[in-house]
Amino acid sequence: MALRGALRINAAMPDVRVDAGNPTPPNDTYLTQLTKLFPVEVVSIYPAGVKVLQAADMTTWWFAWLCVVGIVLFRSITTARTDGSGTQYVAVGVAIISFLLWVVLLGGGLLPGGAPSEKTIPIATVVTLLWTWLAPLIVAQFEPAAK
Numbered sequence: 001m002a003l004r005g006a007l008r009i010n011a012a013m014p015d016v017r018v019d020a021g022n023p024t025p026p027n028d029t030y031l032t033q034l035t036k037l038f039p040v041e042v043v044s045i046y047p048a049g050v051k052v053l054q055a056a057d058m059t060t061w062w063f064a065w066l067c068v069v070g071i072v073l074f075r076s077i078t079t080a081r082t083d084g085s086g087t088q089y090v091a092v093g094v095a096i097i098s099f100l101l102w103v104v105l106l107g108g109g110l111l112p113g114g115a116p117s118e119k120t121i122p123i124a125t126v127v128t129l130l131w132t133w134l135a136p137l138i139v140a141q142f143e144p145a146a147k
Contacts, residue, residue: 003074003077003078004077004078004080004081004082004083005078005079005080005081005082006078007036007075007078007079007091008036008078008079008080008081008088008091009028009033009036009037009079009088009091009139009140009143010027010028010033010140010143027140030136033135033136033139033140034132034135034136036091037091037094037095037098037135037136037139038095038098038099038102039071039074039075039095039096039098039099041070041071041074042067042070042071042099045067045070046063046064046067046099046103046108047106049063049066049067050063050108059112060108060109061108061109061110061111061112061113061114064099064100064103064108064109064110065110067099068096068099068100071092071095071096071099072092072096075087075091075092075095076092079091079092088139088142088143090138090139090142090143091139091143094135094138094139097131097135098131098135101124101127101128101131102128104116104120104121104124105121105124105125105128107121
């Protein structure tokens with residue numbers, strides 16, 4: 001499957017040879033890790049789905065959780081090695097947390113009962129700013145080298 005390994009953190013690039021002259025594959029930069037850790041696969045799906053559900057006068061809180069299921073399935077494949085083993089579950093978890101923070105910042109609710117309160121948004125903003133800095137460091141702690 002062509003997607004296997006596409007979002008793997010610190011994975012060797014296909015065109016980088018690992019040999020005596022280059023004994024270790026290069027690690028992803030902070031920006032590359034940050035890019036791989038945000039679940040872009042749901043960036044357009046979530047807001048579009050919410051709009052459709054709102055137009056149909058349906059509750060929307062559950063749609064965020066459906067997107068989380070999609071993130072888990074997609075990221076389980078794309079963070080695995082090319083042979084399908086070794087999914088980077090820490091990276092999957094970071095992507096889920098990133099998505100849920102994004103949903104809250106958009107004003108989306110995660111539980112029945114509606115959108116977050118006005119007090120929640122500033123707190124979520126600060127948490128998101130810290131998370132953006134910490135997420136790659138957390139993954140690097142658990143996935144320090146390409147395998």
